[in-house]
Amino acid sequence: MNFSTLPKIELHVHLDGSLRPETIIDIAKREGISLPSFDIEEIKKEITAPLECESLNEYLEKFAIPNLVMQSKENLRRITFELFEDAALENVKYMEVRFAPLLHTAKGLDVEEIIQSVLDGMKDAENQYDIKGNLILSCMRTMSADRAFEVVEKGKQFLGKGVVAIDLCASEVEGFCRNFVEPIALAREYGYRVTIHAGETGIGKNVLEAVELLGAERIGHGVFIKDCVEAYNIVKEKQVVLEMCPTSNVQTKAVNHFSEHPIYDFHKDGIKVTVNTDNRTVSDTTMANECNIIAKEFNISYEDYKQIYHNSVEASFADIETKEKLKKYI
Numbered sequence: 001m002n003f004s005t006l007p008k009i010e011l012h013v014h015l016d017g018s019l020r021p022e023t024i025i026d027i028a029k030r031e032g033i034s035l036p037s038f039d040i041e042e043i044k045k046e047i048t049a050p051l052e053c054e055s056l057n058e059y060l061e062k063f064a065i066p067n068l069v070m071q072s073k074e075n076l077r078r079i080t081f082e083l084f085e086d087a088a089l090e091n092v093k094y095m096e097v098r099f100a101p102l103l104h105t106a107k108g109l110d111v112e113e114i115i116q117s118v119l120d121g122m123k124d125a126e127n128q129y130d131i132k133g134n135l136i137l138s139c140m141r142t143m144s145a146d147r148a149f150e151v152v153e154k155g156k157q158f159l160g161k162g163v164v165a166i167d168l169c170a171s172e173v174e175g176f177c178r179n180f181v182e183p184i185a186l187a188r189e190y191g192y193r194v195t196i197h198a199g200e201t202g203i204g205k206n207v208l209e210a211v212e213l214l215g216a217e218r219i220g221h222g223v224f225i226k227d228c229v230e231a232y233n234i235v236k237e238k239q240v241v242l243e244m245c246p247t248s249n250v251q252t253k254a255v256n257h258f259s260e261h262p263i264y265d266f267h268k269d270g271i272k273v274t275v276n277t278d279n280r281t282v283s284d285t286t287m288a289n290e291c292n293i294i295a296k297e298f299n300i301s302y303e304d305y306k307q308i309y310h311n312s313v314e315a316s317f318a319d320i321e322t323k324e325k326l327k328k329y330i
Ligand SMILES: O=c1[nH]cnc2c1ncn2[C@H]1C[C@H](O)[C@@H](CO)O1
Pocket: 014, 015, 016, 017, 056, 060, 063, 098, 099, 100, 103, 138, 169, 170, 171, 197, 200, 248, 278, 279
């Protein structure tokens, strides 16, 4: 299978983990932002996690530099456009991009301006390429529930205009869902769809709680349902979709090697899995690369790929018309 030319769908990619290194240097030079180096290879090293990375927390350190240049409307618009452009050029037909608006307020932007700028960049790309997008607002679970309420409230006006869902991300501790029951319930009431990062760092029970307490329809990663029977069963019974990110999962040590990744066992057992990059730059990857890794490691057939593609279409937070169009590509 040639994954560069096959149509692809991406449901889990972070904006601040997917900047072109050239763009970081260009913006920093023009705006006098200090960087550890202005050499492209050095910057790449600073913002890319190696496969030998030790943990999710070490992986998350790579996001500090990109966020330095994501503090103005123009830059957010440009960076979003470039991510969609990169995806379109490798035949991604639909992509849901997530970002945490509260990380982009350091130079005075308000949350509404931030969301509008990302939407503008997405629309620019949709007008130029054969790609359609939607946005997911991520709340940092390292911040308080009040800050999550703020994102839910301020993002509400963009529902139906390109914003589709709410997410919780960042470092994962046991029981984190319990702190966010109220803001996520409010989000559901307003019409946000719900996807939650959970089960990425050894705690399968977080997936169970994300589904039971937060109403998660999709789970970011969910690798550790493999070690938690209740979480496994609820994901399977309710057909909760797993947004899996093979390279990222090796880097954060959710698995030690691609061959240990549970994606194919899950798939064969009837769990709905999807393949994603998580972060194109931090994980130094593309959708074609992630698909190739899985195909090679597990010898997957075209039928398997079609099933995964259709899982992504069905699980996407796109409207029916978009879903119908996506189904026809393959
Ligand atoms: O894989 C991840 N797990 C948890 N948090 C993550 C992951 N990738 C990125 N993030 C965090 C770091 C970013 O700054 C934030 C918003 O995109 O989301």
